[in-house]
Amino acid sequence: MRAIEITESGGPEVLEWHEVPDPPVGRGDVLIDVTASAVNRADVLQRQGFYNPPAGASPYPGLEVAGVVAEVGADVEQFKVGDQVCALLGGGGYAERVAVPWQQVMPVPDGLTPREAAGLPEAACTVWSNVFMVGRLRRGETLLVHGGASGIGTFAVQLAKALGSHVVATVGSAAKGERVRELGADEVINYREEDFAEKVQADVILDIMGAKYLPGNIRALRTGGRLVIIGLQGGRKGEIDLGAMLAKRISVHATTLRSRPVDEKGVIVRSVVDNVWPLVAAGAVRPVVYAEVPMADAAVAHRMLDSGEHVGKILLVR
Structure with missing residues (x-):
């Protein structure tokens, strides 16, 4: 098969489309013929040498795909050859084929094609697990989403609104604000x-910035608020006002998804299928696609992401 290899740490130009060995299919794996993948910030960090894949994961970038099942391992009963699926990955999405533990595989939501579904798994699993499973956002509460125009942000805005929350989002331009x-x-x-x-009091904050936004996030939370940090674009280390946390009974959570064990990912994936996919099928939550780029031209897609001008997901298609 062919896949995008990172030839060395650096800019988008280090992403090259090469022939590589087919992935081995374990007894609990599903082999997917990839229709499309999507670009995530984690892929950029991996390209730059800051975010290596977890042990045992594919070395190729790409945390989500959609396509058609080509083969199943001997122990897999949940999927069969020919099924249209999408999947959450530890790596390997920028490729013609990828082998995935069956626990991380989902049916394509009703009403969508695999190509349309390619940008859903990472955003859906990230938002559902952090905003609702960890942050416990409830109907009528206020969610503050930092980076509301990103792939994660556009999904979080839609999902929280569909489930009855008041949604506030930070953006970097008026045009992005209108779209959000x-x-x-x-x-x-x-x-x-x-x-x-100074503008919002939130019950839950979904934060991609880390240290830079830590003092402001504490100020912006209501009594009993929950801060969930999923990114460190604003730095790793910061000071926190424990007195303010005590007074407002605030909790702070910091989570990652990529490095979790397969069984933990499986719990999240099944919960997404049960709770989120019906909303996607009903049209209450939809994929937001900024651009589609041929997979062999992944460097072009990375330049788009690096520019910061996109709203939603950039897909890599075959």
């Missing part, structure tokens, strides 16, 4: 012009 409002955000805050902590 169209997706359901009740309020948008331009972080280049306004201090979000």
